[in-house]
Amino acid sequence: MNVNSFSELVEIAEKTNVSLDKVVLHWEMLDTGEAPEKIIEETSKLLAVMEEEYKLNEGKTFKTLVGLTGTNSKKMLDHLTNALIGKTAFTAAMIAVNMAESNAAMGRIVACPTGGSSGVMPGVLLTLEKIGVERQKLVSGLIVAGAIGKIISKRASLSGAESGCQAEIGSATAMAAGAAVHATGGTPKQVANAAALSLKSLMGLVCDPVGGFVEVPCVKRNASGAVIALLFSDMAKAGVESVIPFDEVAEAMGKVGRMMPESLRETGKGGIADTPTAKMIVQKLSNRFKL
Numbered sequence: 001m002n003v004n005s006f007s008e009l010v011e012i013a014e015k016t017n018v019s020l021d022k023v024v025l026h027w028e029m030l031d032t033g034e035a036p037e038k039i040i041e042e043t044s045k046l047l048a049v050m051e052e053e054y055k056l057n058e059g060k061t062f063k064t065l066v067g068l069t070g071t072n073s074k075k076m077l078d079h080l081t082n083a084l085i086g087k088t089a090f091t092a093a094m095i096a097v098n099m100a101e102s103n104a105a106m107g108r109i110v111a112c113p114t115g116g117s118s119g120v121m122p123g124v125l126l127t128l129e130k131i132g133v134e135r136q137k138l139v140s141g142l143i144v145a146g147a148i149g150k151i152i153s154k155r156a157s158l159s160g161a162e163s164g165c166q167a168e169i170g171s172a173t174a175m176a177a178g179a180a181v182h183a184t185g186g187t188p189k190q191v192a193n194a195a196a197l198s199l200k201s202l203m204g205l206v207c208d209p210v211g212g213f214v215e216v217p218c219v220k221r222n223a224s225g226a227v228i229a230l231l232f233s234d235m236a237k238a239g240v241e242s243v244i245p246f247d248e249v250a251e252a253m254g255k256v257g258r259m260m261p262e263s264l265r266e267t268g269k270g271g272i273a274d275t276p277t278a279k280m281i282v283q284k285l286s287n288r289f290k291l
């Protein structure tokens with residue numbers, strides 16, 4: 001099955017009335033030789049890692065590599081009942097920050113699609129689990145998310161060093177939005193719309209980690225990714241469509257990435273990494289670590 005676009009997967013699912021996750025499993029089998037049962041098993045294990053790690057880390061503070069983050073998810077948990085944005089969205093943001101802080105503290109994460117963006121997917125999936133979405137549906141959602149990521153990697157990139165943060169947090173958000181739609185009973189077209197709307201909203205996002213460490217702004221961007229994913233999942237399920245199809249959005253993201261100067265692609269030289277405060281932080285770190 002020589003599929004190069006997400007719209008082909010959506011079309012096959014609609015024509016055959018086979019669920020999108022099953023179409024993706026067949027595509028994967030023909031593409032990689034991996035049996036569907038094996039892929040389901042492996043995907044379930046990835047979800048288990050997210051579940052176990054969050055269970056271990058809920059309410060904890062973290063000692064991260066350079067200490068620019070580590071207490072934010074705990075603060076957010078304490079604020080949960082007062083969240084103006086609503087409990088579900090704030091829970092997603094809080095879990096996303098928790099997992100991203102764990103990543104910054106060298107904890108076990110699922111790079112989905114990367115370490116820097118590893119909070120977005122668990123933020124969304126574990127929140128859905130908390131509100132009663134069946135685990136098996138979350139595994140199906142994660143399988144669909146894998147296809148979204150794979151198409152982005154074919155048409156653009158999943159690397160901040162190559163295409164900026166739009167390729168990391170942007171892709172993670174598109175994947176999580178698609179997963180949320182699928183896991184909660186949305187149609188294949190709604191999955192594609194949620195992914196397209198998410199990626200469009202983060203188009204152009206630069207990669208600008210302070211000092212080159214995956215802490216600032218990375219950790220908090222995971223929170224925004226998780227909330228944006230839930231927003232566009234709901235909008236797509238409400239019937240809002242992306243004027244530009246997902247495949248073209250992914251293609252455009254790749255082009256934007258290729259236009260980005262090196263300073264905005266994980267070098268720690270541009271964006272917020274180039275602010276006076278960031279420079280002062282880096283100076284202090286250099287003195288502390290005698291760099």
Ligand code: SF4
Nearest residue numbers: 116160165168207218
């Ligand atoms: S700013 Fe760069 S390093 Fe940080 S999450 Fe985004 S792409 Fe990754």
